[in-house]
Amino acid sequence: MITLPEIKKSFFVSLWFMFLTFPIMVVRVNPIEKAVEWRWKNLLLVGVGSFLLSFVWRYLFKRKEAGKKKEEAGYDSGAKSFFHIILAEPKIYKPFLIGIAFFALAFPFIFSIYQTNIMTTALIYVMLGLGLNIVVGLAGLLDLGYVAFYAVGAYSYALLNYHFGLSFWLALPIGAALGAFFGILLGFPVLRLRGDYLAIVTLGFGEIIRIILENWNEFSFGPSGIANIPRPGFLGIEFSLQGATTFMYFLMIVLTLFTVFVVNRLQNSRIGRAWIALREDEIACQAMGIDKTKTKLTAFALGATWAGMVGVVFAAKTTFINPASFTVWESIIILCIVVLGGMGSVIGVVFGALILILLPEYLRAFSEYRMLIFGAVLIIMMVFRPGGVISSVRRTYRFEGLTGKRDKTGI
Amino acid sequence: MEYFVELFLGGLTRGSIYALIALGYTMVYGIIQLINFAHGEIYMIGAFTALIISSVLSLLGLNTIAIFVIASFVAVIYSSAYGFTVEKIAYKPLRHAPRLSALISAIGMSMFLYNYVLLAQTSDFLPFPNNIPEFKFMEPYSHIFSSTELVILTTTTVVMILLGLLIKCTRIGKAMRATAQDRDMAMLVGIDVNRVISVTFVVGSATAALGGVLIASHIGQINYFIGFIAGIKAFVAAVLGGIGSVPGAVLGSFVLGWTESFATGYVSSDYEDVFAFIFLVLILIFRPAGILGRSTAEKV
Structure with missing residues (x-):
C-alpha cells in the first residue's frame, strides 16, 4: 500500500513542517529576563506528527477522489450514510427515540447537579445551533455576529429585571422579540451584500454590540456585568438550588423540543423552501418570483429570535452575565456546531452541538486544545465532508421506469 | 493646530500599516x-x-x-x-x-x-x-x-x-x-x-x-490576539477602497487610518473599533463596490 515515493513525499512534508514551526514551537523567549528556552522535544513531535498525518491526509484525499469518480460515472450514490439508513427505518429509530426520551427525563435524577448543568449548557447550544442553522444552513447567509442576538436576549432579561423587576416568563418573549428586532436591524443594511461582505459586516455588528456593552457603563454596567439575576420560578414556587437546576434542565428540554419542531416545520414550508432556493442560487431564486428582501429578512429575524430567547435562558441559568461571554469566538463555536453537524440538517445540528459541547467537558485534558481542534475540524470538514456528519437530505422526486410511479423521499 | 497635525500624522502611520496588511x-x-x-x-x-x-x-x-x-x-x-x-x-x-x-x-x-x-x-x-x-535630524519634531x-x-x-x-x-x-x-x-x-x-x-x-x-x-x-483585530481593520480598509484593487487598498487604508485617528482624538477612544465598523457599514450601504472599485453586474 505505502510506496517508497509516498514515504519520500511524507518525509519532505515533515521536514517542511519542522522548518515552519521551528521558531514558534521550539523557542520560547522571556524578554523580561532575557532568557531563551529551547524545546527540542516539540520539533521531534511536529516531525513525527506531520509525517504520519500526511499519510492520513493523502488517504482521505484518495477516498474523496474515488467517491467523486463514482458519482461522475453515473453510479447512484445510493450508499447512504449509516445515520440515514437508521433514520429511514421507523422500526429502528422509534425504540431509539423512546430510549433517548427516557434517558433525557431521568437524567437529572440519575446524575449530579453538575452533570445536569453541563447538559443544560449543551441544550442551550443545541438551540443556538438550530437558530443559526436557519440563517447559515438554510438561507446560506454566513452570519458571524450571531452571538450579538444572544447578548441582546441575555441583557434584555438582566436589565428589565434589574430596573423593573420583570419576571423570567415575561422576559422570554420580550427577549425573543428584541432578538428579532435586532435581526431585522442588522438585516436591512446587509441585504445587498454577498456572502463574504456579509460575513465581515455581521462580525463587525457583533463586535459593535460587545464593545458598546463593555464601554457604556451607565447602561450595561460595563465589564463588571450584572449579577444576581433571578432564576425562573414556576407558578410562584421558589426552588432550592437543586430544584432550580432540574427545573432549568426540563425547561431547556421543552424549549429544545419546541425549537426542533418549529425548525422542522419551517424547513418544509413555503418560506423554508424559499430559503433553500436563495442559498442555492440568488438570481434563479429571484427569477422564480421569490421576494429576496422578505426572504432574507425573515431568515435573519427568525434566526435571531431563537438567539434572543436562549439569551434570556442563559442569563437566568448563570445568574450573572458580562460582555466577556459574548465574544466573536462564541459565534464561531456555534458556526462550528452547524458546520460539523451538517448545514441545514436539524438532527445533524443537535448531534453536532452535543459532540462539541459535551466532549470538551468530559475530556478535561484536552480542553486547553479545544479551540485549536475546533479550527482544525472546520478545515477538515470543509475539505473532506462539506455536508457535515449527518448531511441534510435534499427533497427529491425520483421517476422509476415508464410506469410513472413517483417515489418521494426526504426527511 | 499642532494637535491636528499630530493626529494627521498618526493617521498616516496607522494607514500605512493597514495598507501593508490590506x-x-x-x-x-x-x-x-x-x-x-x-x-x-x-x-x-x-x-x-x-x-x-x-x-x-x-x-x-x-x-x-x-x-x-x-x-x-x-x-x-x-x-x-x-x-x-x-x-x-x-x-x-x-x-x-x-x-x-x-x-x-x-x-x-x-x-x-x-x-x-x-x-x-x-x-x-x-x-x-x-x-x-x-535619527538625529528628527529630534526637533520628535514630539509629533x-x-x-x-x-x-x-x-x-x-x-x-x-x-x-x-x-x-x-x-x-x-x-x-x-x-x-x-x-x-x-x-x-x-x-x-x-x-x-x-x-x-x-x-x-x-x-x-x-x-x-x-x-x-x-x-x-x-x-497572540493582535492578528484578529488588525486583520479585520485591514479588511475594512481593503473593502473601503474596493476589494481586489491594489491602489484602492492603499487609499482605503489611509482613509481608515485618518478616520480612526481623528475620531479617537476628537470624540472618544473607547469606541475606536466601533468607528471602523460603522464606517464599513456606511460605505457598504452607499457604495458597495468601495471607493475605487467598479461594481460589476452578476452574470448568469
Whole structure:
C-alpha cells in the first residue's frame, strides 16, 4: 500500500513542517529576563506528527477522489450514510427515540447537579445551533455576529429585571422579540451584500454590540456585568438550588423540543423552501418570483429570535452575565456546531452541538486544545465532508421506469 | 493646530500599516475571490517570529540595526512560508467548492493558527524591542512624529512602489492580472494558475509580516490576539477602497487610518473599533463596490 515515493513525499512534508514551526514551537523567549528556552522535544513531535498525518491526509484525499469518480460515472450514490439508513427505518429509530426520551427525563435524577448543568449548557447550544442553522444552513447567509442576538436576549432579561423587576416568563418573549428586532436591524443594511461582505459586516455588528456593552457603563454596567439575576420560578414556587437546576434542565428540554419542531416545520414550508432556493442560487431564486428582501429578512429575524430567547435562558441559568461571554469566538463555536453537524440538517445540528459541547467537558485534558481542534475540524470538514456528519437530505422526486410511479423521499 | 497635525500624522502611520496588511487581502481576493481570514494571523506570526529571532540575536550581542534587519528578513520568510502552506492545506482543495465552504475553511485556519501561537508561546503581552534607531535630524519634531513613524512611512511607500512594479512590469505580475480577470482563460493560454496563486499568497504574506514587525516596534508589545483585530481593520480598509484593487487598498487604508485617528482624538477612544465598523457599514450601504472599485453586474 505505502510506496517508497509516498514515504519520500511524507518525509519532505515533515521536514517542511519542522522548518515552519521551528521558531514558534521550539523557542520560547522571556524578554523580561532575557532568557531563551529551547524545546527540542516539540520539533521531534511536529516531525513525527506531520509525517504520519500526511499519510492520513493523502488517504482521505484518495477516498474523496474515488467517491467523486463514482458519482461522475453515473453510479447512484445510493450508499447512504449509516445515520440515514437508521433514520429511514421507523422500526429502528422509534425504540431509539423512546430510549433517548427516557434517558433525557431521568437524567437529572440519575446524575449530579453538575452533570445536569453541563447538559443544560449543551441544550442551550443545541438551540443556538438550530437558530443559526436557519440563517447559515438554510438561507446560506454566513452570519458571524450571531452571538450579538444572544447578548441582546441575555441583557434584555438582566436589565428589565434589574430596573423593573420583570419576571423570567415575561422576559422570554420580550427577549425573543428584541432578538428579532435586532435581526431585522442588522438585516436591512446587509441585504445587498454577498456572502463574504456579509460575513465581515455581521462580525463587525457583533463586535459593535460587545464593545458598546463593555464601554457604556451607565447602561450595561460595563465589564463588571450584572449579577444576581433571578432564576425562573414556576407558578410562584421558589426552588432550592437543586430544584432550580432540574427545573432549568426540563425547561431547556421543552424549549429544545419546541425549537426542533418549529425548525422542522419551517424547513418544509413555503418560506423554508424559499430559503433553500436563495442559498442555492440568488438570481434563479429571484427569477422564480421569490421576494429576496422578505426572504432574507425573515431568515435573519427568525434566526435571531431563537438567539434572543436562549439569551434570556442563559442569563437566568448563570445568574450573572458580562460582555466577556459574548465574544466573536462564541459565534464561531456555534458556526462550528452547524458546520460539523451538517448545514441545514436539524438532527445533524443537535448531534453536532452535543459532540462539541459535551466532549470538551468530559475530556478535561484536552480542553486547553479545544479551540485549536475546533479550527482544525472546520478545515477538515470543509475539505473532506462539506455536508457535515449527518448531511441534510435534499427533497427529491425520483421517476422509476415508464410506469410513472413517483417515489418521494426526504426527511 | 499642532494637535491636528499630530493626529494627521498618526493617521498616516496607522494607514500605512493597514495598507501593508490590506494589500495581502486585496491581492488574494482579486485572484481567487476569497477573504483570507487567516491573513491577520499570518501578520501576527510575522511579529512573533521577529520577536523570537531578535531576542535570540540580542543574546548573541549583535548591534540593534543588524538585529532589526535580520529579524525582519526572517519574519518575512517565515510568514511567506506560512502563507504558502495555508493556501495548500485550506484553500487549494476547495478551489471548486462553493464560496461559503472556502470561507468557513479560512475561519477555521485563522482559529487554528491563533490557538497554535497561544498554546506554543504565551497568552501574555510580550514587550517588543524597538530596534529602529532614533535619527538625529528628527529630534526637533520628535514630539509629533517619531523616527519609527518615519521608517514605517518610508518602508510602506517603497513596498507599494515595488509591488506596483511587480504587478505592472513583470511576467508574473502579468500572469496575476490575467488570472484575476479570468482564471479558466488564463489556464488556456498556458499560465500555471496554481503557481500564480501561490506567489500571490507569498507576496501578500511577506508584506503583512513587514507590517507586523513595523507596528510591533512602534507599539512596543505584542500578543497572540493582535492578528484578529488588525486583520479585520485591514479588511475594512481593503473593502473601503474596493476589494481586489491594489491602489484602492492603499487609499482605503489611509482613509481608515485618518478616520480612526481623528475620531479617537476628537470624540472618544473607547469606541475606536466601533468607528471602523460603522464606517464599513456606511460605505457598504452607499457604495458597495468601495471607493475605487467598479461594481460589476452578476452574470448568469
